[in-house]
């Protein structure tokens with residue numbers, strides 16, 4: 532049965548008909564459904580319609596939400612894992628005792644957020660050691676304390692394939708009033724991701740791996756309770772309410788965010804997100 536399953540995947544992928552794909556934890560091979568979505572999108576582009584495109588984006592948010600057991604109202608588009616990790620890491624208020632915790636050898640989409648905040652704001656970075664190449668909750672418990680503001684962690688490690696016990700690490704973070712952001716790019720589409728069961732605050736993902744999509748098309752989950760608690764840490768325009776004013780379109784006198792999660796959208800979403808219409 533597994534053989535048939537794998538055989539079907541091979542037959543549906545133009546890449547796998549020509550090459551043997553050894554998973555290198557980078558991008559995935561082209562799948563037939565993605566190829567079909569790209570072809571459909573090129574036709575759609577010729578007839579581009581803003582209202583229709585908004586509907587497609589709305590639907591895509593719902594689909595990403597379903598994938599990780601979140602509500603559509605908790606999902607916003609981003610470009611990649613890094614933009615989501617960066618968003619989470621920069622929304623938080625730090626003081627001179629604060630620290631950030633990451634697995635020492637995690638993907639740099641995580642580690643570099645901690646190193647950036649260390650460099651620019653002198654926030655303490657606490658790298659967590661592994662045990663035999665694996666991420667273990669016990670080592671996180673040794674590093675997280677009441678001054679920890681954020682834990683950044685991949686669900687599945689890019690180098691070792693090790694799966695973290697996200698639920699347990701989230702529990703340790705919350706017991707210390709810290710928040711936790713999960714990078715799910717090495718697992719979304721391949722393994723069950725359940726943000727409610729895990730109890731995480733943020734999740735960041737791109738579509739280029741197990742979701743069979745493209746680079747520069749990603750999504751970010753922010754737990755409903757945090758949406759009003761945080762504001763976007765960077766200026767953008769997509770999450771701004773043009774409002775009613777005497778300017779031609781955008782309000783150029785004042786920055787007023789839209790209600791809800793969309794305030795975290797900075798610019799236009801990636802055209803590759805249109806593909807979600809067909810591929811997820």
Ligand SMILES: Cc1ncc(COP(=O)(O)O)c(C=O)c1O
Pocket residue numbers: 556557610611612613614638640685687688689714716717737
């Ligand atoms: C765990 C992990 N996170 C993130 C990425 C990619 O980051 P980004 O989407 O920001 O390019 C990779 C790519 O290999 C990865 O393995």
